[in-house]
Structures are given as C-alpha cells and as structure tokens.
Amino acid sequence: MKKRVEIVKRIMDSNEQLAEQNRQKLDDHQVFGINVMASPGAGKTSFILQTISRLPEGLRLGVIEGDTAPVTIDADKITDAGMPAVQINTGGDCHLDANMVGLAIEQLDLNDIDLLLIENVGNLICPAGFALGNHANIVISSTPEGDDKPYKYPNIYRGVDVLIINKIDLLPYIDFRMDYFREGVEMLNPGLKTFEVSSKTGEGFDGWIEWLQEKVRTAQE
Amino acid sequence: MKKRVEIVKRIMDSNEQLAEQNRQKLDDHQVFGINVMASPGAGKTSFILQTISRLPEGLRLGVIEGDTAPVTIDADKITDAGMPAVQINTGGDCHLDANMVGLAIEQLDLNDIDLLLIENVGNLICPAGFALGNHANIVISSTPEGDDKPYKYPNIYRGVDVLIINKIDLLPYIDFRMDYFREGVEMLNPGLKTFEVSSKTGEGFDGWIEWLQEKVRTAQE
Numbered sequence: 001m002k003k004r005v006e007i008v009k010r011i012m013d014s015n016e017q018l019a020e021q022n023r024q025k026l027d028d029h030q031v032f033g034i035n036v037m038a039s040p041g042a043g044k045t046s047f048i049l050q051t052i053s054r055l056p057e058g059l060r061l062g063v064i065e066g067d068t069a070p071v072t073i074d075a076d077k078i079t080d081a082g083m084p085a086v087q088i089n090t091g092g093d094c095h096l097d098a099n100m101v102g103l104a105i106e107q108l109d110l111n112d113i114d115l116l117l118i119e120n121v122g123n124l125i126c127p128a129g130f131a132l133g134n135h136a137n138i139v140i141s142s143t144p145e146g147d148d149k150p151y152k153y154p155n156i157y158r159g160v161d162v163l164i165i166n167k168i169d170l171l172p173y174i175d176f177r178m179d180y181f182r183e184g185v186e187m188l189n190p191g192l193k194t195f196e197v198s199s200k201t202g203e204g205f206d207g208w209i210e211w212l213q214e215k216v217r218t219a220q221e
Numbered sequence: 222m223k224k225r226v227e228i229v230k231r232i233m234d235s236n237e238q239l240a241e242q243n244r245q246k247l248d249d250h251q252v253f254g255i256n257v258m259a260s261p262g263a264g265k266t267s268f269i270l271q272t273i274s275r276l277p278e279g280l281r282l283g284v285i286e287g288d289t290a291p292v293t294i295d296a297d298k299i300t301d302a303g304m305p306a307v308q309i310n311t312g313g314d315c316h317l318d319a320n321m322v323g324l325a326i327e328q329l330d331l332n333d334i335d336l337l338l339i340e341n342v343g344n345l346i347c348p349a350g351f352a353l354g355n356h357a358n359i360v361i362s363s364t365p366e367g368d369d370k371p372y373k374y375p376n377i378y379r380g381v382d383v384l385i386i387n388k389i390d391l392l393p394y395i396d397f398r399m400d401y402f403r404e405g406v407e408m409l410n411p412g413l414k415t416f417e418v419s420s421k422t423g424e425g426f427d428g429w430i431e432w433l434q435e436k437v438r439t440a441q442e
Contacts, residue, residue, distance in 0.1 A: 125313070
C-alpha cells in the first residue's frame with residue numbers, strides 16, 4: 001500500500017511542477033491566465049463568446065478548450081469569433097492537467113495574447129484538484145442548475161477567485177432563490193467577487209469586463 | 222510501470238466483484254435497481270420525487286443518495302416524501318462505486334423494497350466507468366444544459382438503457398434543438414428508450430412510470 005501512495009504523490013508533484021512552468025511562460029509574456037470551470041451546460045463557451053464580443057479595443061484573447069471527446073464544436077465557435085483557439089481532448093478524463101495545458105500553450109503565440117481563457121472540462125468535482133498554472137480561477141454556475149449547488153459541491157466554490165452566476169434571463173421561469181445560493185457561497189468563500197449575468201442577452205457583463213481589464217492591466221505592469 | 226497497471230487492474234476487478242455481489246443481493250430480494258446519472262442540477266432528485274408522487278399503489282421504493290459532501294438535502298427530501306433513503310458521502314469523489322453502494326444496501330431492508338433508485342454523484346464523466354450492481358442505467362439530461370451534450374460527453378450516453386430529457390417546460394425560453402440532441406444520442410445508442418419530461422409539471426411521466434412498472438413486474442417473476 002505504501003508504494004502506491006508514493007506513486008500518486010509523485011504524480012501530483014509533477015503536475016505542480018508543470019503548472020509552475022506554465023505560469024512562468026505566461027508571466028514571461030505578460031499574459032493573464034484564467035481557468036474557467038463549470039458543470040456541463042452551465043454556459044462556459046457562451047460566456048466566453050459574449051466576453052469576446054465585448055472585449056475592449058486592443059485586448060487580445062486566446063482560448064484553450066478542454067473537451068472529453070474529439071469534437072471541436074466549442075473551439076470552432078471561438079475561431080469563428082476571430083480568436084485563436086486550441087482544443088485539448090482529454091480522452092475521457094474529467095479534468096485538464098498542467099501537462100495538457102503546457103502542450104496547448106505551445107500551440108499559441110503568447111506574444112499575440114494578453115488574456116488566456118482555459119475552458120476546463122464540464123465538471124464540478126475533478127478540476128478543483130489540479131493546478132494548471134493560471135492566475136485566476138472562476139466558476140460559472142447557471143440558475144437552472146438550482147440554488148443548492150454550493151451546499152452540494154462545496155470544493156469548487158472554495159478555491160475560486162470569481163463566481164459567475166449565468167442564465168439570469170431564466171430567473172422568471174424557474175425556482176431559484178438567489179439569497180440562498182449566495183449565502184451558501186459566502187460560507188465557503190467569504191467576500192467572493194460575484195457577477196450575475198446572462199450570456200444570452202449580455203446583461204451584467206460590464207462589471208466582469210471591467211474586472212478583466214484591471215487584471216490584464218496589472219499583469220502588464 | 223507494469224506494477225502500477227496491475228494495481229489498477231486489481232481495483233477494477235474488485236469493483237466488478239462487489240458489483241456482482243450487490244446484484245445478487247438485489248436479485249435474491251426481487252428488487253429492480255436503477256443507477257441514475259446526470260450532470261449537477263439536471264434534476265435527479267426532482268425527477269425521483271415526481272416519480273414517487275406517481276408510483277402505482279403497492280410499488281415500494283428505496284433510494285440511495287450519492288453526494289460529494291455530507292449535506293443531506295436530497296436524502297431529506299426523499300424521506301419527507303415517505304420513502305426510505307440512505308445517503309452516501311463520497312468525500313469528494315466524483316462517482317459512486319460498488320463498495321459504497323454495498324454498504325448502503327446493508328442499511329436498507331430489501332424485503333420492503335421493489336425498486337431501488339441509486340442517485341449517483343452529479344457528473345457526466347466519472348460514473349460511467351463504475352459498475353454498481355444495478356439492473357438498468359439511466360441518464361437525465363436537462364434542456365438548459367444545451368443540445369450539444371451527446372456530442373461532448375458521448376461515453377455517458379453509450380452505456381445507458383434509458384434517457385430522460387428533463388425540464389421540457391423551459392423549452393419556450395431557451396435555444397434547444399430537440400432534433401439535433403436526439404440525433405446525437407441516436408448515433409451513440411441507436412433506439413435508446415427516451416422520455417421527454419418535466420419533473421416540475423409532471424408532463425411526460427406516464428410513459429416512464431409504465432416502463433418502470435413493467436421492469437419491476439419482470440424482476441418479480
């Protein structure tokens with residue numbers, strides 16, 4: 001049994017080391033990196049597309065798309081919107097790791113990018129445990145998933161820097177107690193920066209874009 | 222490297238063996254077992270609650286609730302609805318396994334149950350790889366998750382016996398192409414038994430309840 005624990009430990013250390021290398025590469029090129037996590041269907045790609053459509057003049061974005069299958073549906077949408085995208089197919093794995101992200105970074109020209117969005121695999125559990133080398137972690141929750149998610153998937157909310165509450169355009173049609181949801185998050189991650197948005201209508205994006213601009217500016221100082 | 226592969230193989234074998242023991246226990250008691258899989262927030266618990274409210278006279282149900290945290294929100298809802306429920310806290314793991322389910326089965330009196338619903342952890346990736354000993358696997362997809370899910374999470378659709386398309390009451394408010402979704406599923410799992418339902422309004426449940434009754438009847442012959 002002892003032997004097995006040692007092997008697992010070594011794998012984790014290796015991921016940490018590779019994440020550190022990724023971070024160094026991003027820093028060398030003054031690129032601000034964000035790891036975007038969410039449940040399947042919470043709207044990660046739509047959120048990124050709405051962000052692209054509102055990007056301030058001169059802010060250059062690149063996207064790494066994590067998928068469990070070799071379909072390029074999401075990556076195609078990003079390139080259709082005029083931004084460079086690299087797809088990672090995890091081959092069924094439930095999260096990205098630093099090695100995959102490192103290989104994807106090599107496919108991007110970091111000199112042409114100010115902001116790197118890494119769309120993790122749709123999963124509220126696995127991605128929380130693996131450092132990728134990015135600077136900020138965000139989680140997107142969508143209102144139709146229900147207001148009990150912070151209580152049932154606490155780990156993902158504990159480690160993030162920003163929470164996006166997506167699909168607020170559906171609030172009139174569903175039972176979602178915003179107070180209850182946000183109280184749960186507050187217990188796990190007090191004072192967490194939170195934006196309530198609709199990636200469909202664009203509502204609520206101004207604050208998010210401002211936050212993004214500020215972060216990119218700081219990375220370039 | 223060879224040693225490590227052997228260890229993993231042995232763990233898998235052990236899960237298969239434990240799943241076989243669970244199956245034997247269910248069969249001995251003429252209990253039909255269903256593994257319910259879905260993304261977080263697809264409506265697994267609401268689906269089970271609507272099923273309970275429509276159970277035919279004399280059909281006795283038990284529920285095993287899989288959660289990644291020690292909250293009993295879902296298990297409480299089931300016992301409030303008058304049915305026996307046992308909660309499994311996976312401690313952060315992204316799926317149930319046969320050992321956990323075996324321990325939970327010991328907490329239920331199988332003589333008092335005709336149908337066992339095992340609500341797996343909310344995850345579209347991990348649960349597909351672990352046999353639990355149940356007779357049928359179902360996946361619940363909800364319309365707000367988007368119509369591209371079969372294309373992006375193919376594995377979960379390949380191995381199931383029934384697909385529930387939940388939250389059809391939200392169709393007027395979202396962009397969801399039912400044809401595109403169902404075509405994707407058809408490629409992965411031709412002829413898959415599918416029910417379009419709303420766990421909120423109860424729409425579409427008649428066919429599902431009929432399917433369930435037929436399965437329970439067969440298990441008791």
